[in-house]
């Protein structure tokens with residue numbers, strides 16, 4: 001698969017690759033600098049040990065390192081490279097590595113070439129395109145950020161074999177979200193295939209990563225800087241972000257999105273936008289992903305959730321804004337979500353595991 005994405009910065013490319021040979025070729029070029037997830041480096045040492053030590057930064061993929069300090073440390077190392085503006089940044093890892101290296105790639109010398117190898121399913125099916133990068137600052141998650149896509153994204157499926165069940169299911173949370181947004185036919189397909197993808201059937205997964213990226217591509221090409229229709233991709237994220245915050249990030253992003261979908265759809269059912277039957281089918285698929293996490297009731301205290309929602313940078317004013325499914329094929333942004341609706345939806349999320 002080869003896909004091109006048009007962006008204001010450049011046209012960039014996503015490839016599905018069946019070997020990591022290109023990493024060796026990049027390592028042979030003197031102007032490349034590598035930022036690699038430390039766990040990936042240890043797991044794939046047979047390929048990655050050829051990376052020259054003086055052009056390598058190993059990053060611990062923890063939220064507490066997704067900071068400007070880490071970005072500056074990498075910048076400092078890059079200034080030692082003789083190639084300067086021709087320095088080619090290569091990063092290998094999940095969303096944390098992507099966020100840090102995206103920030104570096106856009107900032108240093110006002111932008112340098114960047115190649116990214118996503119190693120988590122979440123990064124491969126969603127975050128690798130769209131160009132967003134964000135860093136945490138003090139207690140604020142994703143406060144600092146820019147838009148700057150990689151030049152090339154190489155997706156190598158065998159990386160997903162070593163993901164924990166939880167991180168693998170987290171990636172599938174975004175896949176399910178894309179297929180729910182895309183309408184009933186697309187949801188029918190993922191509902192039928194979910195057990196196969198959960199069992200790491202990569203022939204089937206391949207199709208879903210590809211269609212997820214194609215689906216996202218239409219939104220980001222039309223609205224790269226998130227001023228219009230791209231907001232619809234934020235479906236399930238108002239609540240998802242709140243659950244990430246209330247669990248202190250014990251719930252990984254994509255699983256929080258799965259919970260956010262159940263919450264948003266319950267509000268759609270309360271409003272008569274969606275049949276209880278269809279919402280329940282979506283919920284059943286989400287719950288297959290949520291089996292990989294123990295849900296702790298204290299993460300769902302109403303006041304904590306409401307507080308987290310009101311602090312979200314995407315909220316405007318005092319009311320609650322969220323994207324809801326209005327009918328099976330249409331999504332709409334609502335600014336009038338009531339706290340009582342959220343309360344009922346959280347209750348539903350906790351008590352009814354279908």
Ligand SMILES: NC(=O)c1ccc[n+]([C@@H]2O[C@H](COP(=O)([O-])OP(=O)(O)OC[C@H]3O[C@@H](n4cnc5c(N)ncnc54)[C@H](O)[C@@H]3O)[C@@H](O)[C@H]2O)c1
Pocket residue numbers: 037038039040043061063066093094095096097098099119120121122123126127128130132133134142159160161162163164167170252253
């Ligand atoms: N920029 C965006 O558009 C965007 C979108 C969504 C999420 N994010 C950010 O992405 C981050 C989450 O990223 P993520 O879910 O991709 O995971 P991650 O980068 O947090 O990695 C999760 C864990 O998996 C490990 N890991 C990574 N690849 C592995 C592999 N192939 N085998 C074994 N272990 C592996 C990592 O070391 C880490 O322990 C969050 O910080 C979130 O804010 C960014």
Ligand SMILES: [Zn+2]
Pocket residue numbers: 174237253257
């Ligand atoms: Zn997301």
